[in-house]
Amino acid sequence: MNKVLKHFLLFLFLLGGYAFAKAQQDSIQIRKIYDEALKNGHSYQWLDYLSNQIGSRLSGSSGAEEAVQWTKEQLDSIGLDKVWLQPVMVPKWVRGTPEYAFIESGLGNTTQVPICALGGSVATPNGGIKAQVVEVQGIEELKQLGIEVVKDKIVFFNRPMQDELILTFQAYGGCVDQRYAGAMEAAKLGAAGVLVRSVTHSIDDYPHTGSMSYGDLPNSKRIPAAAISTKGAELLSTLLKLNKETKFFYSMSCKNYADVQSYNVIGEITGTQFSDKFMVVGGHLDSWDLGDGSHDDGAGVVQSMEVLRLMKAVGYRPKHSIRVVLFMNEENGLRGGNKYAAVARAKGEKHVFALESDSGGFTPRGFSFDSDDRNFNLVLQWKTLFEPYLIHSFTRGGSGADIGPLKGDGTVLAGLRPDSQRYFDYHHAANDTFDAVNKRELELGAATMTSLVYLMDNYIMKPAQIIEAPLKD
Template structure:
């Protein structure tokens, strides 16, 4: 009996070792292909330099839809299609202009840009006195008496003590998103918001904002000011509280227009009805060309399908790349994809998103149960030769969030974040700031996780008998 038990354990150990060796070889093949024959960088070059910024509803966004569909068609996938989705159309208009006036005729120009979704200033621009605050909570303390008729200057910076720059971003982005709606309640005539950027530079960073239920006629214009501009403005305001600020922007909101999510898939050979999604968002802001946010995630997701096919691996489950439209100012693409999936009764078992830039990959964060997370943690040693060490529970991605339910594993690629907000939503989010090797490492890392999740499958939750 002891001998039989020993033989069984020995056989099991050999099976585990053999599986680990196979997985090591498969990951090595994936990384080798990505680093020597990758397509992500070439695709991004075209997307960024030939098409440019891809704001939802724009001609450039439509060109991006057509281009990425054509590229996925060329990969010989089992199916490629467009999923219609209605998206908002906001147009920036002519270049914004701003200055502050310390005395009549004595002005200093500062870099600003309209926040996405903002209304325009009155014809000829808006000039008023300023009041500086560190956040939304200060508005209540000041009250209408001190705010009415003025431009509110939100100047709470990202916290440099936060090692995770996304935590620093989360700590102050509320003033950008809700600042205009809240300031308008106290009679403010406009809003200027410090850019979400840890670096001091002259690039204003745009981003989405919301007026909530504020009637259209009561909405006030909102713009971002560069971090250097904010520092200068704040210092000057302390010396001379009576200075006036002027800005002019001609942005406009148009009726919704039709756009598309771009989808391609490899059909599963064993469990075709179990769907694994990998994706990024195809739209971007219009100031740069959207290379990091989120051209990188788009081309990495496309390359996952190409690398799976090129490696010769036959997936058991259906692997689907989804290029979501309208993450930046509406999340319409992510919501539409989840809505259609629910209508069709599709069974999504994994969704992986890349929307944190094309920098060096460090690992993943997972929104899942303990059983699946423990299985995923057991794969850490396979990733360590590629310096991928981060496996933690946390958020995943905005576009895959609407798919969330108990049975799905949601994951987000986590690149090094230290430089991300230097470029986020700004004019310098451009192709030359993406490193080819880092981008390719990210594509290989995503492909490797997809391979392991497909081979071993997610752990399904146990049904509790009632």
């Protein structure tokens, strides 16, 4: 064996030994993170206060502003290097008195059904609206009917989530357009109002709210839009088949106000080597007003706060500056996410990684990544580190709405992906409450997020055009 070959084999042996030692070191560090989260975690007690003491946190509400101050206090108590509020103007929409609705299937024959106004909707006229109903399966079918059929009617969008789709977010995406744009399209055809089947797999009496848009329609052309529970939708559809003259009545008193000032809440641990390079972990602090927003997105908020607390608790000092960002106004405007990205660009800040939790506090299964090939292939090498915790799904795909504006210039984006089969049972509904969240599942999610941030902090690959010193242990 010649001398060159011997040296090459020795190099491979040493390299393999180094890689094994690093993997062992990473495994030990991740074990410490999970132990701390499961034995001494703060996420569940934080969520308890956020949900049960503060409650719903719709943008512009007193609950949202109380949550801003309280989460800032909690981040201050962790002992971060910096904590601050970032001002952002947000929409203010108020639901008003509880909505009321009934189906009139014959003279004097009425059945009350649960509805809720969609976020941003105008109110019904005083005294409510009663009109015949036109049932459609989507916006395209509505357009085919034309003004002659639709004018002065209540349009009932009744396309359900597709049960055969395993990925529930895919099923959600397949029908949420009727909620968001249904009223705008129906108004163009002279409809009196809109009802939308709640976007959930469950057949129950919980109507699910959510954002909607009138586009550029003038106020005088806007019509009231409500979600009807899935049980109510099934009943209405059945009665319409029996009697096409069936009418629907509903009354809503919601109102839009001028924008008000709110805040993103930001905390930071300054990096030891690359303090001018930033990693973000976050969720959205606002929620809809029907429940207390425990899954959407109280879970993501407290998990993100816990990432920084866990790093300090296990004595890990990150190389990059790590920020937790609690975004305001994801639900009905995305103002917080856009504002954070705009300020970062104006300051010339370089973000290399961002992780969002906005899919509920269920058992974590893995992550989805919006990244270049090199970093995604790097992530795939970490699967063995996560498999002891039953985290096995690493896919290409979307990350999160609030961190989306940070995309570009090589930034790696990721989203925590919990088991999603129950998520839309609670999404935007009155049953999205603290009792629906499991303590252990929530804590596992926080530990999983922290572990990914730790690995990214140590191994993330910079864009090829950026030349800088390699990361050191």
